[in-house]
């Protein structure tokens with residue numbers, strides 16, 4: 001990603017939409033539920049952890065590392081989360097360093113919607129990370145960039161899965177489905193080709209994200225659908241990037257979605273108060289909950305959200321700024337991760353997803369307080 005200074009010219013419009021936002025469309029998780037939220041534990045181990053270790057390899061588009069990462073993700077969902085659909089979105093592109101050769105950019109889309117919904121009838125929480133790694137320096141692994149975010153999203157998916165099942169079963173039994181606000185889906189997008197091959201420009205970066213956003217913009221649902229296309233369906237595009245180093249600071253750049261940032265910051269605060277987090281950072285990961293309205297709109301980081309944001313999709317960008325000191329160096333590897341921070345992010349993002357999906361409806365009983 002790339003740090004850019006962009007002033008937003010849409011301030012009055014932005015302010016209006018902020019005031020109109022559904023600030024509390026769901027019930028906050030209880031303390032009891034927060035205590036249940038698992039960290040992923042040894043599955044984030046860098047040597048043999050099930051989620052993370054297999055992708056701590058170079059994952060450059062068009063190389064065997066890309067295929068190995070894809071296999072890891074697809075096998076995980078097919079074997080452990082069979083209720084999720086698996087979809088590929090493939091495109092090809094030329095880059096400034098690979099000449100006339102077409103480089104494959106292959107996004108992976110994992111999705112779970114209520115079983116009764118038709119196409120274009122559910123609102124979809126969308127969790128996103130890029131899985132490619134930078135071509136240079138040779139051997140670059142990109143542990144924070146973005147192997148850890150990918151592994152965290154796998155953990156989120158498997159943790160929420162049984163609650164999603166229970167929710168769907170109960171809604172079905174009570175005949176509650178069929179209204180768009182209640183019919184919530186979730187999808188995980190693992191995007192390819194985020195990194196520039198030579199130097200970050202509009203055309204040398206975000207290969208996978210640009211192709212997908214363009215495609216979705218022109219994929220129209222049937223005329224009587226509630227949403228007009230898959231972009232319209234995204235209730236929030238939550239992008240994770242550069243996470244896994246100690247002492248991260250994730251700011252709130254976008255006023256229209258600041259309410260969602262606050263929801264996550266509140267979860268972090270509550271989990272710290274309840275002693276459910278392991279890390280001991282100098283300050284909160286999400287320090288901007290009380291950010292003043294007048295200080296929005298002064299800069300942002302270019303990342304996979306850009307092609308979606310330009311098309312009106314609401315964005316929650318979880319990226320450490322300043323970037324981790326290992327950023328784009330050979331030191332962005334497993335050994336330089338701070339594991340308590342990784343596991344805390346896994347807890348916070350999982351709790352956020354559970355809360356977003358209104359899972360207090362299916363709060364676990366005491367006997368279910370077993371951690372993964």
Ligand SMILES: [Zn+2]
Nearest residue numbers: 001134145195
């Ligand atoms: Zn990067």
